[in-house]
Amino acid sequence: MAVQPKKQVAGKEASPHNLVRGLWQLLRLHTVEGLSTASIGWLALFFYAIQQQISWDALRGTFLGIFASYGATHGVFCIWNDICDRDFDGQVARTRKRPLPSGMVTLLEAIIAFIVGLLTTLAVTYTMLGERVTWTMVPIWGLSFLYPLCKRAIWAPQAVLGLTMASCVLPPWVALGNDYDGSIALPASLFGAIFSWLVYLDLIYASQDRFDDEKAGVKSLAVFLGDNLKAGLTVLGVAQIAFFARAATDAAAGGCLWILGILAWTISVPWSILSLDQRDRKSGGRIFLFNAVLVLYLTAVAAVEVWMSRR
Known part of the structure; x- marks a missing residue:
């Protein structure tokens, strides 16, 4: 690993190493990404509560457990992602100032943080959500481990x-x-909705780095689609709308979720696609942030629907 050059500050040498700030950024605590990840679990929780007419009191413990487990999972696997991508990140304008390629955190420190974070995530999940849910989280952790490696293979x-x-x-x-062993129509519909939305969202995010990724040899669906990117986004946009509509039907949702939630989401899809300017590197970042906040909005609408149905 190359030694980072020291910076000159007020005529003195100063190292770029800053462990606290570097770990904060590795965990993505400076972004809304962790909250958006937790909101996927919350969104599903509220859809299930609408369908099964579950009380607010019964949701409280699971709500907090999802926040802790999903937030920890997101942070620790962001560290793993940056460990795997450290060489690629140094070749991409948007990411070369991340903690590892910039020298803010050493590779050894990042590996130790990942191991400690993984053990902490396991403990938090088991303590707050129980054994059955912990086993259900194992495939998520396994896929999270594989994801950065797939950038080199597919x-x-x-x-x-x-x-x-x-x-x-x-x-x-x-x-x-x-x-x-019973009807899983609602979880299946939500699974399809989130899958199509995440691929769509990550395509928008990856559009910022398309040309740098091509030079660095990073495998990406954004690179593969090239000038057909918006066509791919359109297919994924239609799919997510259809799956969310089916989920609302499966949950027997009321007018609040349909009008303020599903309709608003439907309107957002063509707006996001038409607003994406592939010639502007910052365009993808802005639309990505909008969609990250949008899932929080839909989650809030679903929460209101639960509250209204219990009045």
């Missing part, structure tokens, strides 16, 4: 990320005491 690593995040709708189903 042209659609976004599909692996989509499967990872879509699997986040399953632990809340188990946490509420459900099994998979």
Whole structure:
């Protein structure tokens, strides 16, 4: 690993190493990504609560457990992602200032943080959500481990990320005491919705780095689609709308979720696709952030639907 050059600050040498700030950024605590990840579990939880008419009191423990487990999972596997991508990140304009390629954190420190974080995530999940849910989280952790490695092996690593995040709708189903030997139409619909949305979202995000990824040799669906990117986004957009509509039907949702949630989401899809300017590197980042906030909005609408149905 190359030694990072020291910076000159006020005529003195200063190392770029900053472990606290570097770990904060490795865990993505400076972004809304962790909250957006937790919101996928919350969204599923509220859809199940609408369908099964579950009380607010019965949801509280699972709600907090999802926040802790999913937040920890997201942070620790962001560290793993940056460990795997450290050489590629140094070749991409947007990511070369990340903690590992910039020298803010050493590789050894990142590996130790990953191991400690993984053990902490396991303990938090088991303590707050129980053994059955912990076993349901294992495929999510396994896919999260494989995702960065897939960037070197397949042209659609976004599909692996989509499967990872879509699997986040399953632990809340188990946490509420459900099994998979009955009707699983609602979890299946939510799985399809989140899968198509995540691939769509990551394609938008990857559009920022398409040309740098081509030079660095990173395999990406955005690179594979090239000038057909918007056509791919359109297919995924239609799929997510159809799956969310089916999920709302399966849950027997009321007008609040349909009008303020599903309709608003439907309107957002063509707006996002038409607003994406592939000539502007920052365009993808802005639309990615909008969609990350959008899932929080849909989750809030679903929560209101639960509250209204219990009045």
